[in-house]
Each structure stands twice: as structure tokens, then as C-alpha cells.
Amino acid sequence: MSVLEAVEKLEIRVLVDNSTDTLSSNPAFVESESAYIGRRGLTPSARCLCCAAHGLSCLVTVHRGGASRALLFDSGPEDYTFQRNVTRLAVDLGAVETIVLSHGHWDHAGAMLLALGMIRSRNGGAKVPFYAHPGMFVTRGVRQPNGAVRRMDDVPSAVELADFGAELMVTTEPQALLGGLFYVSGEIPRESGFERGYPGQVRRTAAGWEPDELLMDERWLAVNVAGKGLVVLSACSHAGIVNVCRHVRATFPGLPIHAIMGGLHLSGPNEAIIPQTIEGLKEFGITTIAAGHCTGWRAMTALANAFPDALVPTAVGKQFTF
Incomplete structure (x- = not known):
């Protein structure tokens, strides 16, 4: 334990996501992009709106004893989206003390070198602790029906990250971060039986392409909010969100899972496991399911119904406050 x-x-500001939504109503603990714009005294217009892109990035800030600590969870897919949204949301990246990369996919790391530069331009040039898994730094692709491999963009290499000021913490083991206020998991056990990872994914080795569907480099991030329980950021849930929740429960057996947040990767071939996932999630009594990114509209509909x-x-641009 x-x-x-x-x-x-705990405050989680969504910097990059697949969707933009300024009009839907939200519960009291969630502030929309347009509400935030209004609170800053601005009028929503093309000059201040963020843009959506296929990827995820969140600024995660905790408050305890009159002090705050912040980390960046992923960077999204590319520089333009990250820089535009950070600027238009008036985010103070100088407050970011560390970075966690959830897994080795381009849509979560494409803007990472820019993010490092922006953080260090505001923190006096100090190096930034960067938590990664050694399996992230491989070339990946997806096997097509005709047998060909569609290659993915690589994430920045360890050398590139270090050159941009990252202080690399590369390990398969779980880590407590920033005085024990954040926890990043180790490798996630695959126990549910129906969550098989990323169908068709391969990685390149000296011998050629080999299967890589389990994506063992993926980790989750957790924060313990007093009076509520654990808030878990799962990024893409390639391990399966039920496997993620079971691992969280086994790691912190005395704490309820209050919220899960991120992509659930129930789109594409994984649409087939939506019913089992819905049933599996019922065992955890989760109060908030903040799904987005790669979840997919069919899964969103099923989640809304269940x-x-x-x-x-x-x-x-949304901010979740717990």
C-alpha cells in the first residue's frame, strides 16, 4: 500500500483536448472556457478562444497549507495548439515544477520541447524534473489490414529533452512527486481480460516490427483530495480504464476513487468493449467521470446513459476544481 x-x-485546467465546448452547462465545480473568459473581463471572440486538437494536456495544481504546487501532465500533439491555448488562457507556466509524460505517443508529447522552453523562460532557466518510462522512447506504428505498418511520429528523445532542460527520471517504478502530493504509477497490471490495449500497435526493434499492443509504458497520475478521495488522470487508458481503476484501488485500498479524467480509448476497434467497460466501472462508485480526448462518441453516449x-x-479551457 x-x-x-x-x-x-485540486485544480485541473485542460490545455489541449479533442473538443471545444463553450456553451454546454456544467456542474458548479467545472468552469467552461467561456465562463473563464468572462471572469477575466473579456468578451468571447476569435481573438481569445482556444483551439481543439487530437491530444491531451492538463495543468494540475494542488493547494495545501496556503501553498500551491503545479505539474504539467502531457503537452498535446504540436506547438501551435499548446502555445495558443496557454497564451489565451493566461496560464502561468512558471509555476510548473515538474512534468509527467503519461505514455509514448505523439499526441501527448508533440509539444513537449516547446513546453519545456516556455516553462524555463518563466522559472529563471531552472531544469525541470521530467518523469518518464523507458518504454516511451521507441518508434511505433500500427499494422494495417494489408500488412503494412503506418508509422507514428516519435516522441522527443531523452537526449532532446535533456538538451531543452529536462531533468529526466526514467523508471518503471511508481513515484511520489512534489512532497508526496502527487503519485505517478508504475506499470499497470492487465487483469480484466477484455481490455487488450491498442489493437494492431507495433514497435520497431533491430529485428523489425514486433507486437506492442499492451503499451506497458502507460501510467496514471493521482491526487488525494481531502474529504473526497482520489482524482485519477488516465490520459488514454490504453491499459483499459477498468484495469486502471483496479490498480488504483490496489495501490490505495483505503481511499475511494472520486473522479477519473482523460481519454478512455473506447473508439475504433475498442468500441467492441464499451459494454464490458461500462459494467466494469460500476464496481467503483465513481462520482465524476471527466472523459474526453480519445474516448469516442459511442462510448460518451453509453457513459451518459449509464x-x-x-x-x-x-x-x-475547462477547469475542474475538487
Whole structure:
């Protein structure tokens, strides 16, 4: 069993996501992009709106004892989206003390070198601790029906990250971050039986392309909010969100899972496991399901039907406060 210090408040600002939504109503603990624009005294217009892109990035800030600590969870797919959204949301990247890369896919790491540069331009040039898994730094692709491999863009290499000021912490082991206020998992056990990872994914080795569907480099991030329980960021849930939740429960058996957030990767071939996933999630009594990114509209519909009071879709610019 691991220990995770409780925080008084957690704020998660969505910097990059597949969707933008300025009009839908939200529960009191979620502020939309347009509400945030209005709170800053601005009028929503093309001059201040963010843009959506296929990827995910979140600024995660905790508050405890009158102090705040912040980390960046992924960077999204490319520089333009990240820089535009950070600028238009008036995000203070100088407050970011560390970076966690959830897994080795381009849509979560494409803007990472820019992010490092922006953070260091505001923190006096200090190096930034960067938590990664050694399996992230491989060339990946997806096997096509005709047998050919569609190659993915690589994530920045360890050398490139170090050159841009990252202080690399590359390990398969779980880590407590920033005084024990954040926890990043180790490798996620695959136990559910129906969650098979990323169908068709391969990685390149000296011998050629080999199967890589399990994507063992993926990790989850957790924060313990006093009086509520664990808020878990799962990025893409390639391990399967049921496997993720079971691993969270096994790691912190005395704490309830209050919220899960990120992509559930129930689109494409994984649409076939939507019913099992819905049933599997029922065992955890989760209060908030903040799904977005790669979840897919069919899964969103199923989640809305099964958990009408829990589902709060993510969108660019939204802030979740627990």
C-alpha cells in the first residue's frame, strides 16, 4: 500500500483536448472556457478562444497549507495548439515544477520541447524534473489490414529533452512527486481480460516490427483530495480504464476513487468493449467521470446513459476544481 498526502484543493485546467465546448452547462465545480473568459473581463471572440486538437494536456495544481504546487501532465500533439491555448488562457507556466509524460505517443508529447522552453523562460532557466518510462522512447506504428505498418511520429528523445532542460527520471517504478502530493504509477497490471490495449500497435526493434499492443509504458497520475478521495488522470487508458481503476484501488485500498479524467480509448476497434467497460466501472462508485480526448462518441453516449450524474466531458479551457 502506498501513501499519498491529502490536499485541500485540486485544480485541473485542460490545455489541449479533442473538443471545444463553450456553451454546454456544467456542474458548479467545472468552469467552461467561456465562463473563464468572462471572469477575466473579456468578451468571447476569435481573438481569445482556444483551439481543439487530437491530444491531451492538463495543468494540475494542488493547494495545501496556503501553498500551491503545479505539474504539467502531457503537452498535446504540436506547438501551435499548446502555445495558443496557454497564451489565451493566461496560464502561468512558471509555476510548473515538474512534468509527467503519461505514455509514448505523439499526441501527448508533440509539444513537449516547446513546453519545456516556455516553462524555463518563466522559472529563471531552472531544469525541470521530467518523469518518464523507458518504454516511451521507441518508434511505433500500427499494422494495417494489408500488412503494412503506418508509422507514428516519435516522441522527443531523452537526449532532446535533456538538451531543452529536462531533468529526466526514467523508471518503471511508481513515484511520489512534489512532497508526496502527487503519485505517478508504475506499470499497470492487465487483469480484466477484455481490455487488450491498442489493437494492431507495433514497435520497431533491430529485428523489425514486433507486437506492442499492451503499451506497458502507460501510467496514471493521482491526487488525494481531502474529504473526497482520489482524482485519477488516465490520459488514454490504453491499459483499459477498468484495469486502471483496479490498480488504483490496489495501490490505495483505503481511499475511494472520486473522479477519473482523460481519454478512455473506447473508439475504433475498442468500441467492441464499451459494454464490458461500462459494467466494469460500476464496481467503483465513481462520482465524476471527466472523459474526453480519445474516448469516442459511442462510448460518451453509453457513459451518459449509464452514469448520467457522473459524466462531465472534458473540453479545451475547462477547469475542474475538487
